[in-house]
Amino acid sequence: MISYTIRRILIAISTLLIVLTIVFVLVRIAPGDPAEVRLGDYASKAGVEALREEMGLNDPMWLQYVRFLKGLVQGDFGRSMLNGKPISGDLKRALPYTLQLTFTGIIFGVLLGVPLGVYTALRRNALPDYLGRTFSLAGLSFPTFYLGILLMLLFAVKLRLFPVVGGGDIHSLGDNLQHLFLPALTLGLIMTAYITRIVRSSVLNVLSEDYVQTARSKGLKEPVVIYKHVLKNALLPIIALIGVYSIVLIGGSVMVEIVFSRPGLGKMMIGAMKQRDYTTLQSVMVVYASFVVILNLLTDLTYGLVDPRIKYD
Amino acid sequence: MTAGVSQRQRVLHTFLKNKTSIIGAIIALIIILIAILAPWISPYDPLKQNVYYRLTPPELTHPLGTDLYGRDVLSRVLWGARVSLLVGTVSVLLGMIIGTGMGMVAAYKGGKVETAMMRAIDILMSFPDEVFGIMVMIVLGSGLLNVIIAITILMIPRFARMAHAPTLALKEKDYISAARSIGLNDFRILTRHVLPNIFGEILVMSTLWLGTAIRLEASLSFLGMGVPPPTPTLGNMVRVGVDYLGYAPWISVFSGLTILIIVFGFNILGDGLRDISDPKLYA
Numbered sequence: 001m002i003s004y005t006i007r008r009i010l011i012a013i014s015t016l017l018i019v020l021t022i023v024f025v026l027v028r029i030a031p032g033d034p035a036e037v038r039l040g041d042y043a044s045k046a047g048v049e050a051l052r053e054e055m056g057l058n059d060p061m062w063l064q065y066v067r068f069l070k071g072l073v074q075g076d077f078g079r080s081m082l083n084g085k086p087i088s089g090d091l092k093r094a095l096p097y098t099l100q101l102t103f104t105g106i107i108f109g110v111l112l113g114v115p116l117g118v119y120t121a122l123r124r125n126a127l128p129d130y131l132g133r134t135f136s137l138a139g140l141s142f143p144t145f146y147l148g149i150l151l152m153l154l155f156a157v158k159l160r161l162f163p164v165v166g167g168g169d170i171h172s173l174g175d176n177l178q179h180l181f182l183p184a185l186t187l188g189l190i191m192t193a194y195i196t197r198i199v200r201s202s203v204l205n206v207l208s209e210d211y212v213q214t215a216r217s218k219g220l221k222e223p224v225v226i227y228k229h230v231l232k233n234a235l236l237p238i239i240a241l242i243g244v245y246s247i248v249l250i251g252g253s254v255m256v257e258i259v260f261s262r263p264g265l266g267k268m269m270i271g272a273m274k275q276r277d278y279t280t281l282q283s284v285m286v287v288y289a290s291f292v293v294i295l296n297l298l299t300d301l302t303y304g305l306v307d308p309r310i311k312y313d
Numbered sequence: 314m315t316a317g318v319s320q321r322q323r324v325l326h327t328f329l330k331n332k333t334s335i336i337g338a339i340i341a342l343i344i345i346l347i348a349i350l351a352p353w354i355s356p357y358d359p360l361k362q363n364v365y366y367r368l369t370p371p372e373l374t375h376p377l378g379t380d381l382y383g384r385d386v387l388s389r390v391l392w393g394a395r396v397s398l399l400v401g402t403v404s405v406l407l408g409m410i411i412g413t414g415m416g417m418v419a420a421y422k423g424g425k426v427e428t429a430m431m432r433a434i435d436i437l438m439s440f441p442d443e444v445f446g447i448m449v450m451i452v453l454g455s456g457l458l459n460v461i462i463a464i465t466i467l468m469i470p471r472f473a474r475m476a477h478a479p480t481l482a483l484k485e486k487d488y489i490s491a492a493r494s495i496g497l498n499d500f501r502i503l504t505r506h507v508l509p510n511i512f513g514e515i516l517v518m519s520t521l522w523l524g525t526a527i528r529l530e531a532s533l534s535f536l537g538m539g540v541p542p543p544t545p546t547l548g549n550m551v552r553v554g555v556d557y558l559g560y561a562p563w564i565s566v567f568s569g570l571t572i573l574i575i576v577f578g579f580n581i582l583g584d585g586l587r588d589i590s591d592p593k594l595y596a
Contacts, residue, residue, distance in 0.1 A: 015435070015436060015439065018436050019436060019439065019440070022436070023448070026448050026449075026451070026452050029452055030451050030452050031452075031454065137577065137580050137581055137584060138573075138577060140524075140580055141524060141528070141573055141576040141577035141580045142573060142576075143528050143531050143532060143535070143548075143569065143572055143573070143576070144532070145532065145535050145548075145551065145569075146531075146551060146565075146569035146570075146572060146573060149551065149555060149558065149565050149566075149569060150566070150569070152558070153558055153562055153565075153566070157558055157559050157562075247439070247441050248441065248442070250441045250444070251441030251442050251443035251444055252441075252443070254441070254443050254444060254447075255443060255532055255535070255536075258535075258536065259555070269444075269447070270447075270536060273447065273451055273538075274537075281451070285444065285448065288440075288441065288444050289439075289440065292439045292440065292441065293439065296439060
């Protein structure tokens with residue numbers, strides 16, 4: 001297990017390094033001079049040149065890259081191109097809103113999707129199965145932003161049960177939860193659709209195995225067969241795909257934050273993009289990329305815990 | 314030849330028995346027809362403004378209402394569907410050609426080529442679609458061609474991964490070794506002997522991914538990074554409508570509903586086709 005874990009961590013670090021390099025390169029080749037952006041349209045040529053020097057933009061690319069990586073290791077994300085303030089402060093403010101939203105979405109999806117997936121698999125080709133399949137296909141087809149808008153229209157604009165936009169005060173539980181509900185419901189419903197689908201097909205797969213027939217013919221009660229023999233064996237692909245779909249969910253969180261004007265990373269990223277604040281943009285991308293790499297690592301490590309055979313891969 | 318026809322008849326028979334596929338195919342066909350016929354069936358010019366009819370609710374002359382500038386929402390939705398379908402189809406086709414080629418070559422060549430290609434694909438796939446799409450659009454700038462390029466880049470790894478696994482299994486088959494031993498070159502072996510065997514599966518997935526591509530185009534347009542105005546795009550119409558949600562919800566609701574129907578149509582068609590190709594899991 002230790003060597004498996006170490007190997008996975010090393011792969012994760014190398015992946016992260018490559019991803020960070022891609023982000024660094026993309027931000028450098030994006031159109032627009034950062035110094036010109038910061039000083040505005042009426043800046044003098046000399047002023048722009050001085051700022052370029054100060055920002056280290058005249059240094060060779062490799063030196064900028066080393067500085068970028070060194071800063072990240074020290075937790076320094078640099079300064080905003082727009083106002084010169086440290087980006088880490090903005091990140092610290094935005095991160096809880098995104099984490100809260102994403103985790104609630106995943107938990108919602110698991111709590112609703114797993115039982116729904118098992119139930120539809122057990123009622124294969126009956127009405128609940130058709131309804132469940134239609135629900136999950138509809139969920140997969142819904143653009144996240146559109147589902148968010150419909151929920152906002154119904155619950156916030158028409159029924160006035162929840163606030164229309166904003167993230168609420170993160171330190172006030174009631175206010176925070178009120179603002180979290182609709183965005184989390186949006187992501188949660190989409191996640192439920194994905195999870196229902198994978199749980200259903202995974203359970204169907206296991207149900208056709210010989211050992212399930214054996215368990216039944218031994219006279220075991222159906223709940224015991226389902227829990228001990230079916231669910232335990234269906235778990236591995238489910239975990240794998242929940243990991244994959246959590247990445248989809250992170251993408252979805254960007255859209256949800258824009259719809260509900262929730263002050264998380266997604267909103268920060270789109271704001272930075274519109275104002276051409278490339279250093280902030282780069283930092284948000286780094287955080288997103290790290291999320292994904294960590295999520296993949298956790299998924300891989302969970303495999304090892306759930307299925308002991310994997311340790312010897 | 315006879316065997317080919319009977320195989321085709323068998324597939325058609327299974328397809329006609331699968332209700333989901335039929336519903337999906339009908340929706341997809343209607344969408345394709347609408348997209349092609351948009352210039353002739355739109356009741357109004359989608360760009361024509363009429364200040365006297367600003368934010369008119371759905372009524373007989375404007376069945377889906379009008380927008381902020383008095384433009385007919387139905388006409389804009391029909392033209393928007395055309396853009397969605399164009400971007401989706403071209404990106405999926407390009408992604409299919411490049412990605413399938415990459416996946417097959419990686420599996421067939423093996424060694425360092427395979428390791429490097431598949432690692433690159435894993436890394437590309439580790440970005441959430443929206444985040445990577447935004448990154449590419451920042452570098453390229455908005456515009457029809459750039460949206461197509463961005464979504465193609467997102468589609469390539471999917472197809473590459475899809476083509477990789479079956480090619481790995483196929484290259485061990487006797488007939489591939491035989492083809493190699495009689496001196497056929499790699500290109501011919503891959504296109505004539507490997508591709509026909511994996512193409513069915515790839516075609517099924519491309520139907521599902523067409524839905525994904527259309528959803529992504531809508532998401533980028535919603536963020537203001539797609540095809541720029543005044544060209545009507547469904548995502549952009551939803552975005553503009555959000556500001557008027559309280560008193561003119563029809564702008565966002567109908568344009569979003571159109572995206573949903575298009576994606577749903579292709580998803581159930583793809584899902585049904587997958588039922589046919591893998592009845593054990595999905596029937």
